[in-house]
Amino acid sequence: MSPATVIETPVWPDSYGDEAKPRVGFFTDTSVCIGCKACEVACKEWNHVPEDPQGYTATSYDNSAQLGANRWRHVAFIEQVVEVNGVEDGAPDSWVQEAQRQQLVDQGVETHEDDRGFRWLMSSDVCKHCTDAACLDVCPTGSLFRTEFGTVVVQEDICNGCGYCIVACPFGVLDQRKDDGRVWKCTLCYDRLQDDMEPACAHACPTDSIQFGELDELLERAGERVEKLHDRGVSEARLYGHDTDDGVGGFGAFFLLLDEPETYGLPPDPVVTTRHLGENWRAAGVACLALAGAVIGSFLGGRG
Amino acid sequence: MSPEDREPEEVRGDVRAATDGDTYVEGDSLGEGPHTAQEARTGVGRDRGTKEIPMVPKDRPRTYYDRPVVKPPVWKPEIPWYLFTGGLGGASSVLAYAATLAGNRRLAKRAWFCAFSGIAVSPLLLISDLGRPERFLNMLRVFKITSPMSVGSWVLVANSLAVTPAAAGHLLGFPKGIGRRAEPAAALLGPALATYTGVLLSNTSIPAWSEARMELPLLFASGGAASAGGAAAIATPTRYAGPARRLAIAGAAGEIVNTELMKRRLGDLSSVYETGEAGGFDKASTALTIAGGAVMAAAGRRRAGAVVAGALLLAGALTKRWAVFKAGIASAEDPRQTVGPQRQRIAERRGGVPA
Numbered sequence: 001m002s003p004a005t006v007i008e009t010p011v012w013p014d015s016y017g018d019e020a021k022p023r024v025g026f027f028t029d030t031s032v033c034i035g036c037k038a039c040e041v042a043c044k045e046w047n048h049v050p051e052d053p054q055g056y057t058a059t060s061y062d063n064s065a066q067l068g069a070n071r072w073r074h075v076a077f078i079e080q081v082v083e084v085n086g087v088e089d090g091a092p093d094s095w096v097q098e099a100q101r102q103q104l105v106d107q108g109v110e111t112h113e114d115d116r117g118f119r120w121l122m123s124s125d126v127c128k129h130c131t132d133a134a135c136l137d138v139c140p141t142g143s144l145f146r147t148e149f150g151t152v153v154v155q156e157d158i159c160n161g162c163g164y165c166i167v168a169c170p171f172g173v174l175d176q177r178k179d180d181g182r183v184w185k186c187t188l189c190y191d192r193l194q195d196d197m198e199p200a201c202a203h204a205c206p207t208d209s210i211q212f213g214e215l216d217e218l219l220e221r222a223g224e225r226v227e228k229l230h231d232r233g234v235s236e237a238r239l240y241g242h243d244t245d246d247g248v249g250g251f252g253a254f255f256l257l258l259d260e261p262e263t264y265g266l267p268p269d270p271v272v273t274t275r276h277l278g279e280n281w282r283a284a285g286v287a288c289l290a291l292a293g294a295v296i297g298s299f300l301g302g303r304g
Numbered sequence: 305m306s307p308e309d310r311e312p313e314e315v316r317g318d319v320r321a322a323t324d325g326d327t328y329v330e331g332d333s334l335g336e337g338p339h340t341a342q343e344a345r346t347g348v349g350r351d352r353g354t355k356e357i358p359m360v361p362k363d364r365p366r367t368y369y370d371r372p373v374v375k376p377p378v379w380k381p382e383i384p385w386y387l388f389t390g391g392l393g394g395a396s397s398v399l400a401y402a403a404t405l406a407g408n409r410r411l412a413k414r415a416w417f418c419a420f421s422g423i424a425v426s427p428l429l430l431i432s433d434l435g436r437p438e439r440f441l442n443m444l445r446v447f448k449i450t451s452p453m454s455v456g457s458w459v460l461v462a463n464s465l466a467v468t469p470a471a472a473g474h475l476l477g478f479p480k481g482i483g484r485r486a487e488p489a490a491a492l493l494g495p496a497l498a499t500y501t502g503v504l505l506s507n508t509s510i511p512a513w514s515e516a517r518m519e520l521p522l523l524f525a526s527g528g529a530a531s532a533g534g535a536a537a538i539a540t541p542t543r544y545a546g547p548a549r550r551l552a553i554a555g556a557a558g559e560i561v562n563t564e565l566m567k568r569r570l571g572d573l574s575s576v577y578e579t580g581e582a583g584g585f586d587k588a589s590t591a592l593t594i595a596g597g598a599v600m601a602a603a604g605r606r607r608a609g610a611v612v613a614g615a616l617l618l619a620g621a622l623t624k625r626w627a628v629f630k631a632g633i634a635s636a637e638d639p640r641q642t643v644g645p646q647r648q649r650i651a652e653r654r655g656g657v658p659a
Contacts, residue, residue, distance in 0.1 A: 059369035066371055076368060138507065140454035141442040160442045161435015163378045164453045167508040167636070172375040181435025262643045265368030269646035273507045273514065274450050280503045280517050281449075287502065287521035288495035294529050294558070295398045298550035299406050 007215055007244055009131045012146045023150030024193065025252035026202065026210055027218040028124055029225060030264075031237060033209040035122035039073040040064060042204035046189065047072065050177070066265070067125055069177040072186040073201050076264050078121035123264050124201070124210055127152070127173045127186035128241060129252030132272040135165035135174055135185075150215070151188040151252060159183055170248065170270035188253070215252060222256060234258070240266065247271030367639040374509045376636035379629075382433040386426055387501050387625040390460070391528030392535060392618075393422020397467055397494030399532045399551060401487050404474075411548060413474045414539040418532060419490065420471035423464050423497075430460075452504040459496045466490035498528035505632065511642055512576045512635030513628075519566035520628070526558025527621035534596065534617035537610045549604040552617050556597030559624060560590065573641055576634040577627065585627035593620030 013020030043049060052070040054063045060077040067074045133152045136144045143158035144165060154165075154174075161181040165174045174185045189199035197203070202212035211218060222239055229237035236258050241251030247270050261268045367373075377383070400415035431440045443457040466489040473483020502521030505513040513520065533552025537545045563586070567574040577586045596616030603609025635641045 057369070062369075068375075078368070134509065137448075137450040138453065140446070140448065140451045140457055141439075142446040142448075143442070158439075158442055158445070159436070160439035162433075162443070162453060163435065164451070164504075164508075166375045167377045167510055167632075170374065170509040172373055175375055176378045176435050183435070260366070262366055262373070262639070262647075263368065265371055265373060265639070267373050267642055267646055269649050270509075273509055276514070276517055277450060277507065280452070280506050280521075283506070283518050284496075284499045284503045284521040287499040287525040290522060290558075291395060291495045291498060291525040291529055292398060294554045295395075295402045295547075295551055298399075298533070298547040298554060299402055 007131060007150075007250060009133075009146055009150055009249070012148075012150045015146070016148045019148050021148045021150075021193075022214045023216075023252065024188070024213065025129055025151070025215045025218060025254070026126060026188075026199070026212055027222050027254060027256070028126065029209050029211065029222070029256045030121065030123040031209075031225075031229060031234070031256055031258055032207045033075070033122040033124055034207055035061065035075055035077055035120070036206060037064075037075050038204040038206060039124050039201035039210055040071065040075060042200040043073045043186075044071075046192070046200035047187070049184075067127070067171075067173050067185075068175040069180075069184040072126065072184075074125045076121070076123045076125060078123075078259070078263060080119050080121060080259075080263075121258055121263065123255065123257065124205075125264070125266070126201070126253050127188070128171055128248070128254070129186075129188060130272065131244065131249030131252065132274070133248070134168040134170060134273045137272065137274040138164045138168040140164060147190055147193075149188070149190075149193050151190065151193075153187045153190050154183055154185060156182055156184070168273050170267055170272070219254075222254065225256060229256075247275065367643060370639060372637050373639045373642040374636050376633045377510075377629075378435075380433050382429040384625045384629040385622075386429040386433075387524065387629070388527070388531065388622045389422045389425045389429065390501055391422075391498045391524055391621065391625075392531040393419050393426060393467070394463070394494040394496070394498030395525070395528030395532035395551075395555075396422060396535065397463070397470075397490040397497075399536060399548065400470075400474075401491030401494075403547065404487060406547070408544055408547070409474075410544040411536060411540050415532065415536045415548070416467070416471040416474045418535045418539070419467050419494065420475075423460070423467045426460060427464070430457075452500055452507050456497075456500045456504060459493060459500060463490065463493040463497050466493055495525065499525045505628065508632075509642075510632045510636045511645055512570060512573050513632045515570055515573055515645065516566045519562050519569060523559065523562040523566060523624070523628070526555050526562055527624050529555030530559055530593065530596070530617045531555070531621040534600075534614035534621075536614075537600065537604060538614035542605050542607050542610055545604075545610060549600050549610065549613075552600050552604075552614065553597050556593045556600070556617055556620070559593050559620065560597075563590070563624070572644065573635065576631040576638070576641070580630070580634055582627050582630035582634055585623045585630055589620050589623035589627055591620075592616050592623060596620055 007023060049072060050070050056063055057065055060079050062077040064071055064074055129151045136146060136152050140162060141158050141160055143155045145153060145155060147153050159182040161176055161183060163176055163183065165183055166176060174183050176183050192199055198212040202210045219242055222242060226237050226239055238257055239254060240257050240261050241254030244250035257264060396415050396419035400412050400419050403412035403415055431437045434440055446454065447458055448454040466486045469479055469483045470486045470490045472478065473480050499521040502524045506517035506520050508514055529551050533548045533555055536548035537552055540548060567577060576582055596613050599609055599616060600613035604613055
């Protein structure tokens with residue numbers, strides 16, 4: 001079959017020929033995330049991801065902190081206090097609003113008494129399955145590979161734990177499992193995909209914040225969603241990772257965010273490391289010549 | 305969570321504003337630019353009233369609670385040591401071959417020994433660093449030009465195959481025929497071994513490494529030259545060690561100059577070389593390298609002087625590798641180093657003025 005999507009990666013779908021499947025991915029719509037962490041739990045259970053020491057991070061309700069070898073979905077919790085122009089101490093617009101404000105006050109956050117507003121941002125982060133994937137480019141063993149679905153997966157029987165992908169990833173997704181030595185990350189539930197099932201996190205998400213599907217269809221849906229939010233006055237809604245002209249050729253797992261990416265711990269302008277490969281190797285070539293020149297010069301520069 | 309547990313938002317905002325200033329000057333990519341005018345927002349939360357409320361989000365986080373965006377390397381101390389031994393071995397091959405061609409057999413013999421030592425130790429360090437050392441042969445499953453580590457693995461293997469017979473030919477007297485034919489190959493592969501490590505580091509998402517892509521290979525080539533020259537100057541009678549001394553001094557000068565060029569290129573990012581462990585290593589390296597170069601120039605014709613100078617230069621090259629390594633860790637751990645240059649790029653694309 002021929003893949004429906006046209007967003008091709010450097011080798012996919014050509015390398016698979018007839019076996020190529022449509023490129024799939026995630027659209028994570030953070031505007032409806034409620035921070036329930038069902039995705040984190042479902043991912044751990046399905047993929048047998050070992051437990052990770054957790055604790056109160058003392059910054060927000062986030063207790064799992066970041067993506068890593070033992071956390072392939074991570075729900076970020078951002079508590080924002082933002083100045084609100086025009087919020088009055090006077091009568092609320094409705095009893096519902098008053099009740100909500102009172103609830104915030106009860107939690108220790110004053111909103112209407114000091115002209116300050118408060119909001120939660122929640123977002124379930126995951127491997128981006130980049131179109132131009134740095135981890136895959138730099139893997140020296142060929143352990144990381146592009147699947148027939150256009151996703152990026154580590155073959156754990158090949159990985160020798162060199163750790164190069166860890167520093168190559170612009171998002172800090174991959175990490176080494178300490179007691180194991182190998183590198184682990186989201187597989188986009190490769191095993192489930194092969195059985196025509198959606199990934200565990202998307203399956204568990206109760207609000208459809210995590211949507212799984214064919215990438216081109218997800219992108220269309222996401223565009224409509226942003227428009228709808230803008231129409232409703234949520235002007236801060238924006239897509240992240242949808243643009244195939246960005247530094248990684250677009251994400252296979254992209255997002256709808258309500259603030260700048262860095263607020264969520266995401267890089268605002270990620271670039272695949274190999275975009276500078278030519279320059280990098282040329283710099284090494286220059287250095288090689290300089291070294292050879294210095295050696296020759298040291299023999300010409302005086303009597304032995 | 306009780307209200308007492310919660311850090312007051314106001315305090316957090318102030319602290320963040322203060323720490324921003326430490327790393328980035330006002331009006332730079334982390335400044336207020338993209339976060340203000342354009343983005344007068346509406347609505348505190350859609351579910352909290354229907355009235356549109358524009359707000360200026362002055363004190364919201366610009367990082368996710370100061371957590372790193374990219375991951376620091378999990379590499380162990382073997383890696384900075386390898387950066388040193390690879391540089392020593394690679395540059396020594398070139399020195400050794402040049403000495404061979406020049407008919408300086410005493411210098412050639414010792415330089416081939418240094419080349420062999422560096423290349424013998426290097427794979428052990430690399431294998432020991434792996435999370436799964438028993439799988440080191442997986443490095444040779446594929447060859448990928450997009451992976452400096454893959455290229456480096458092959459360069460190292462090829463180098464071992466060339467340097468071992470060449471060195472054996474000079475040190476043991478056999479196998480002479482194969483050794484002689486391997487010498488030029490070793491001399492060609494040596495510079496690749498000494499410099500690809502610069503690409504290994506610059507081809508990452510770690511800002512202090514990737515933004516130094518033009519200087520890192522030259523810096524490592526310089527360190528290799530200083531190490532190879534220094535080691536050969538220690539081991540060789542001074543009458544025959546002139547080229548080694550000159551190479552050592554040139555290498556030392558190259559290290560100093562390229563460090564400076566790298567820091568200038570890095571701009572704000574170079575702060576990782578000023579503080580913390582990297583700062584300590586970098587200062588030590590500069591002192592050792594300058595001292596080593598000066599002693600080599602002044603007293604290198606005396607054996608004691610050459611030994612002291614060579615040792616100083618070797619230590620300087622080693623500490624420089626540690627400085628670069630630690631600077632990368634510090635850079636990865638600071639989310640502002642990641643976000644700052646990216647914001648700068650976005651602002652530049654929008655026409656120089658943050659939108």
